[in-house]
Amino acid sequence: MATFIVLLGPPGAGKGTQADILAEKTGLAHISSGDLFRENLKRETDLGKVAKTYMDRGELVPDDVTIGMIRERLSQPDCQDGAILDGFPRTTAQAQALETMLAGFGGRVDVVPYITAPQDVLVGRIAGRWTCRAEGHIYHEKFNPPKKTGVCDIDGSVLFQREDDRAETVTRRIQVYAEQTAPLVEHYRGQGRLVEVDGSQPMEDVTAALLNSLKNAGR
Numbered sequence: 001m002a003t004f005i006v007l008l009g010p011p012g013a014g015k016g017t018q019a020d021i022l023a024e025k026t027g028l029a030h031i032s033s034g035d036l037f038r039e040n041l042k043r044e045t046d047l048g049k050v051a052k053t054y055m056d057r058g059e060l061v062p063d064d065v066t067i068g069m070i071r072e073r074l075s076q077p078d079c080q081d082g083a084i085l086d087g088f089p090r091t092t093a094q095a096q097a098l099e100t101m102l103a104g105f106g107g108r109v110d111v112v113p114y115i116t117a118p119q120d121v122l123v124g125r126i127a128g129r130w131t132c133r134a135e136g137h138i139y140h141e142k143f144n145p146p147k148k149t150g151v152c153d154i155d156g157s158v159l160f161q162r163e164d165d166r167a168e169t170v171t172r173r174i175q176v177y178a179e180q181t182a183p184l185v186e187h188y189r190g191q192g193r194l195v196e197v198d199g200s201q202p203m204e205d206v207t208a209a210l211l212n213s214l215k216n217a218g219r
């Protein structure tokens with residue numbers, strides 16, 4: 001039976017970094033809605049052009065566009081055993097659509113690790129974040145620096161700072177999270193799927209706590 005994990009948490013909590021590590025350790029696909037949008041932006045697809053207008057403002061891309069993109073991604077063969085979802089769902093409508101999609105594959109959301117951190121930690125993490133141009137691997141200049149400044153350890157591509165990581169946009173993203181995504185915490189808690197993880201611990205301790213939470217889901 002496939003395993004689907006939803007990583008929940010505010011921007012800067014470390015979802016992307018941890019999802020990369022978990023994907024490697026579990027062999028599950030890592031699906032990041034933000035990365036999918038950024039790939040579309042880079043390729044200048046119609047979807048990318050629509051998404052950009054929202055992303056630049058720190059707003060959410062409309063549900064129908066986002067849900068369609070994730071449905072397509074989940075139907076690919078590498079998701080047969082399940083996936084780690086990072087950045088999706090972000091609204092109640094997306095969570096409901098996800099449940100319907102997974103039911104169609106005979107699956108469901110198995111566990112929802114909720115990574116928390118105080119606001120000053122979140123802002124500091126985002127401000128020091130560098131992302132790799134080719135694959136979206138994530139670094140932090142203080143907490144997780146690349147071996148060579150400005151170069152990805154994994155694929156050697158150039159590191160850049162995301163435009164939406166600028167201070168004004170970050171504030172808006174955190175606000176949007178509080179308004180539209182935070183209600184999902186209670187949604188999944190009510191289903192008994194939520195596991196809280198303290199994201200302000202050192203990176204390895206967060207990974208250990210996450211792996212522990214997945215044991216319950218049989219991974």
Ligand code: AMP
Pocket residue numbers: 011033034035037054055056058059060061062066086087088089090091094164173
């Ligand atoms: P992220 O890389 O997860 O921080 O996402 C970057 C941006 O992409 C967000 O600020 C949104 O504009 C957009 N985005 C990513 N995931 C979603 C989603 N599930 N729903 C709507 N917009 C999204």
